[in-house]
Amino acid sequence: MNELRLANMLSLCIEALRAKGYELEQVAHGSDADVRAARVRSKDRSKPFALDKSDFSKAEAFWLFLKKDGQDVAFAAARVNEFEWGELAGYLDVSYRRLYPDCPFFIPKAPQTLLRLMHGRVVYLGELFFSPSHRGDAPNLRLFVHALFCLCVIKLRADWMFAFVPKKHDRFGYGRLYGFPRLDDAGFQWVKVPPGRRQETVCAISSGDLDARAEFFSCYPEQLTEVFADQK
Template identity: 30%
Template structure:
């Protein structure tokens, strides 16, 4: 997918949100994130996105927030995970021990084999998704274009090989993986050591897309936009 088509597709998503009375703001000033996230209903950041981390820069993470009538109604974040030669399984098991420690050791005990074998290279991880109660709106009107914008920005900023997230089983039952524009869905993607963290679960699904699959989905959406 060339950069011109990428730009047209991004314009299409922004236009869809604008038609719904929504604006997107991009944050790389991390000091402003907790306050803005709280305004959109999120009272905490997951360890990987915690602003007290000193290793995140505007080149390694960003937040997007949605505004409606001057009010922040939702947001999410993305970070670059450049694995190099490390497998995703090794990366998740190593980092989770430090992010979610407990007296038993904590962290992820094992990772689903397809992830360990297939997902590698430069990854964009999306998390922190949250909306004020009753403000998600129609899927095609808000959530779908909002998440596609993350995909385009991750490709443009980081030249990623994969984009992924972990979602709870209840979201998978609602097929939010398709709303997000992802093409892969793997159940029980990680097994957490007991006791599981309060905010994580071994029933979570991996949802994601390879670069090739992402670009195909974006081109499919571009064909539907009347912006030429």
């Protein structure tokens, strides 16, 4: 892992957004992030990021806000869990049974299931939201998410990052649009979908995946926004 390459990629994302009048701000979990997010989106945050449901410290999570003219227009949150011997699937099996006791789910036992491949320091990415007036710009979305990826590896020392994308969104290619190279649409199935959730595709990127991407853009920095623009 080359942290300098990742820092360079993060800088490229920041500068590309700044050229469009946007600014990024990293905020510690448990500060005023919940209040700020609520101003942009009225919907309650998901249970994995609810303070009264959490099992992690401020040092293990953060929020990233995108601002335009001093106003928050988008945000996302990241939290890390470390699995020295086990796998993400085993943790979710215990954690989600506690968070959603009345909503059974199924994780395939096949070893190639994406949730069973992820181990080490695994970061869950959630709460991604863009205000309606700032949606529809694919390059901005990709730049924001890639800045989030870089921060997860630099700040949280992530080995893997993953998210759940609603299947109806993934059918339109949202998982790839966000920048996740690994998708598993059969890796997690709700038997009974809880309120606020949907049937979802597991999307992931490893630190190695991100490092390879950063290496490419370190050689061809001019391609960063052009490649993203192709995703419109």
